[in-house]
Amino acid sequence: xxHQLRRLRRxxxxxxxxxxxxxxxxxxxxxxxxxxxxxxSSSLSLSDPPFKSTILDLIKKQHWSQLKPxxxxxxxxxxxxxxxFDSNFPSDAILAFFRWSQLxxxxxxxxxxxxxxxxxxxxxxxxxxxxxxxxxxVHCSQPFSISSFFHALVNCSDDFCGNSVIVDMLVLAFVNxxxxxxxxxxxxxxxxxxxxxxxxxxxxxxxxxxxxxKVGTNEFVYREMIRRRxxxxxxxxxxxxxxxxKAGKLxxxxxxxxxxxxxxxxxxxxxxxxxxxxxxxxxGAGKMYxxxxxxxxxxxKGVCPNNITYNVLIDGFFKDDNVVAALRLFKEMQExxxxxxxxxxxxxxxxxxxxxxxxxxxxxRGEMVNLGFEPSVVTYNLIINGYCKKKMLVEARQLxxxxxxxxxxxxxxxxxxxxxxxxKSGKIDEGIALRDLMLTQKVCPSVSTYNCFIGGYFREGNIxxxxxxxxxxxxKGLRAxxxxxxxxxxxxxxxxxxxxxxxxxxxxxxxxxxxSHITYNTxxxxxxxxGNPNAALVVRRRMEKEGKRPNIVSYNVLIKGFCEKGKLEExxxxxxxxxxxxxxxxxxxxxxIREEMMEKGFIPDVDGHLYTDSTKA
DNA sequence: TTAGGGTTAG
Numbered sequence: 001x002x003h004q005l006r007r008l009r010r011x012x013x014x015x016x017x018x019x020x021x022x023x024x025x026x027x028x029x030x031x032x033x034x035x036x037x038x039x040x041s042s043s044l045s046l047s048d049p050p051f052k053s054t055i056l057d058l059i060k061k062q063h064w065s066q067l068k069p070x071x072x073x074x075x076x077x078x079x080x081x082x083x084x085f086d087s088n089f090p091s092d093a094i095l096a097f098f099r100w101s102q103l104x105x106x107x108x109x110x111x112x113x114x115x116x117x118x119x120x121x122x123x124x125x126x127x128x129x130x131x132x133x134x135x136x137x138v139h140c141s142q143p144f145s146i147s148s149f150f151h152a153l154v155n156c157s158d159d160f161c162g163n164s165v166i167v168d169m170l171v172l173a174f175v176n177x178x179x180x181x182x183x184x185x186x187x188x189x190x191x192x193x194x195x196x197x198x199x200x201x202x203x204x205x206x207x208x209x210x211x212x213x214k215v216g217t218n219e220f221v222y223r224e225m226i227r228r229r230x231x232x233x234x235x236x237x238x239x240x241x242x243x244x245x246k247a248g249k250l251x252x253x254x255x256x257x258x259x260x261x262x263x264x265x266x267x268x269x270x271x272x273x274x275x276x277x278x279x280x281x282x283x284g285a286g287k288m289y290x291x292x293x294x295x296x297x298x299x300x301k302g303v304c305p306n307n308i309t310y311n312v313l314i315d316g317f318f319k320d321d322n323v324v325a326a327l328r329l330f331k332e333m334q335e336x337x338x339x340x341x342x343x344x345x346x347x348x349x350x351x352x353x354x355x356x357x358x359x360x361x362x363x364x365r366g367e368m369v370n371l372g373f374e375p376s377v378v379t380y381n382l383i384i385n386g387y388c389k390k391k392m393l394v395e396a397r398q399l400x401x402x403x404x405x406x407x408x409x410x411x412x413x414x415x416x417x418x419x420x421x422x423x424k425s426g427k428i429d430e431g432i433a434l435r436d437l438m439l440t441q442k443v444c445p446s447v448s449t450y451n452c453f454i455g456g457y458f459r460e461g462n463i464x465x466x467x468x469x470x471x472x473x474x475x476k477g478l479r480a481x482x483x484x485x486x487x488x489x490x491x492x493x494x495x496x497x498x499x500x501x502x503x504x505x506x507x508x509x510x511x512x513x514x515x516s517h518i519t520y521n522t523x524x525x526x527x528x529x530x531g532n533p534n535a536a537l538v539v540r541r542r543m544e545k546e547g548k549r550p551n552i553v554s555y556n557v558l559i560k561g562f563c564e565k566g567k568l569e570e571x572x573x574x575x576x577x578x579x580x581x582x583x584x585x586x587x588x589x590x591x592x593i594r595e596e597m598m599e600k601g602f603i604p605d606v607d608g609h610l611y612t613d614s615t616k617a
Numbered sequence: 618t619t620a621g622g623g624t625t626a627g
Binding site: 203204206207210233234235236237238239240241242245268269270271272273274275276277306307308309310311312314315341342343344345346347349350376377378379380381382384385388411412413414415416417418419420423446447448449450451452454455481482483484485486487488489490493516517518519520521522523524525553554556557 | 623626
């Protein structure tokens with residue numbers, strides 16, 4: 001211990017206590033072991049062995065009330081702590097005092113003291129205590145800057161390994177407390193100091209970055225980990241692959257799979273599931289073909305698909321409007337002896353409801369109950385939504401009342417689904433009654449609840465009521481979100497005030513909200529409806545400047561806009577551009593073409609290209 | 618210690 005302490009490069013010691021610590025009278029009688037200090041010694045220092053062991057005993061037994069009188073002015077918790085350091089108290093005891101004094105006296109110890117304690121614990125290899133101390137410090141104490149932490153740490157110790165462990169756990173503490181920016185800053189600074197971090201902190205940090213959609217930082221950390229020779233593991237690769245997949249950067253995800261090979265790490269079922277999900281959700285044209293090919297590849301390579309593999313694919317095929325393939329996979333899953341979960345059934349119920357096949361969805365609910373699965377609130381929300389989309393409001397309400405009676409824990413989403421359906425069918429009063437029920441059921445109306453009502457009032461043309469709700473929402477501390485703005489923009493566009501609506505884009509960016517495809521498409525549709533497709537093109541440029549490529553709906557809007565203006569050449573040009581970009585035309589695209597262009601002699605072929613009778617010949 | 622589901626907006 002002494003040897004280790006000598007290795008600490010200490011800053012000049014703070015002045016010793018002016019007054020030597022004085023043992024309160026009560027303490028002369030209460031300590032049992034070791035032998036009490038002599039009654040004559042009313043003034044003692046922690047360097048006196050008997051007094052030291054008394055204090056140590058009090059700390060170990062957590063007899064704080066007896067310790068408290070020692071901390072009266074001019075002694076402070078901080079200089080008492082310094083005494084503990086100077087008197088070579090064991091790290092455990094110092095830690096116990098540190099935490100108690102922070103909680104009991106609401107003091108935040110200095111970074112110097114924190115780092116000193118951390119290095120003591122590192123010397124003693126008490127890593128779980130370092131982890132919890134840092135978690136506590138990041139969670140409860142005054143915020144501190146990364147640079148001052150590093151400064152204090154290297155002043156305390158030049159032990160490379162110990163300091164690396166401490167910083168590793170500091171980064172982890174930031175991640176676990178949702179302070180990702182600080183975690184990344186700590187990671188960068190560790191590189192400046194040449195400290196070596198591990199996957200214990202880097203993997204969770206990568207995971208956090210994926211959740212927040214920060215794909216650029218995710219890639220930076222990954223590359224930096226390789227450069228700093230951090231020993232990457234399977235989880236590192238899977239997490240980075242997930243980051244790229246979520247951002248739609250599938251070829252980069254593929255590059256990481258190649259990196260894995262270089263490292264001699266084989267992709268596992270998580271790797272494949274992540275990639276398959278990436279293709280299902282962001283794969284563009286032919287995505288399900290590629291996803292299916294990945295399923296075959298994993299089987300060939302001896303990686304066994306699991307529940308999640310099938311869930312992801314079933315969801316993907318439903319979203320691709322391929323009900324047959326989705327149901328085939330459900331069957332295949334059971335043939336593989338894989339038991340579907342509640343989630344699997346929910347995906348199937350969602351898919352069937354989306355196709356309007358409520359009866360089939362209900363049959364599946366029966367099947368899952370027979371198999372012993374308890375339908376979740378998600379299951380019910382899906383079925384209620386299915387009824388609502390088919391305008392079967394009576395059935396939706398009946399199911400809602402039933403599950404309420406059964407004691408299913410319905411949530412804001414359940415209410416919102418039904419409220420929105422009422423608002424859309426002109427029964428806003430019924431919606432309001434439901435909101436009252438929400439309050440009695442102790443379910444808090446959310447921003448989405450307000451969005452449903454605001455949309456409803458706008459649809460009715462009751463601008464005053466909508467504006468009032470917007471104010472009420474803010475008063476209640478609920479901040480308008482992306483959908484709120486989309487609803488407002490849509491309302492303005494429908495009233496022929498697209499120019500006013502465009503101004504809301506600036507308000508959004510002031511509030512830190514990023515407009516979505518829907519935002520821009522709504523604006524473009526607004527201008528097109530006003531007979532001004534060229535203004536829609538200006539919106540499109542703005543959208544592209546913000547890094548968003550037009551999607552199918554964007555093209556549909558433009559094609560329709562130019563069609564209605566009789567500018568068929570332009571309409572056709574946008575259709576071709578859409579096909580060149582690998583976007584797959586949907587039903588709306590065909591409808592637009594049929595309605596607007598077929599009478600002009602154009603006919604769409606199966607690829608979505610247009611031809612006339614003469615070109616076909 | 619990494620992968621999968623529900624509402625509102627085009």
